[in-house]
Amino acid sequence: MKCIVLIGYMCVGKTTIGRALAKHLGCTFYDLDWYIEERFRKRVPQIFAEEGEARFRDLERRMLHEVAEFENIVLACGGGTPCFFDNMDYMNSVAHTFYLQASPHTICEHLKISKGERPLLKGKTPEELDLFVREQLAERTPHYQKAHHTINVDILDSYEKVDDVVQLILPHL
Structure with a gap:
């Protein structure tokens, strides 16, 4: 089976849905950020802080190429x-x-x-957060829309709905 990749903005449920999808398919789940942290023994926010975004993005690209070659993930x-x-x-x-x-x-x-530490959001008020998300989403959406399939996850308001999203993905595999 070809690798299955989930993309989208932060906090849309990529990890949660990815875990559930992998379990349903009987394959292995990887989170790219976690993979980077394991390989480099540093948290992503620490890499951002110590080495800058450009260095992180280069590591991310290299680790993407490494992981995406794995089968059944x-x-x-x-x-x-x-x-x-x-x-x-x-x-x-x-x-x-x-x-x-x-x-x-x-x-x-x-x-x-969300309980995760997100370097790009540190110290923002709710209004600043909303504006930041809207602006960044506008920049990133053209990249996201290049994916083979788009699955709307606005329904994801509880863990019970995770399987509903998995069921939306399955017919496309």
């Missing part, structure tokens, strides 16, 4: 992964790609309850 990418280098074209050439699309409102609601 579901891979959740970071929100920016498809937007740099030729990452999106590469993913489309080696994998089934799915854009998990959510509205800015849904994303902001998910970010408010």
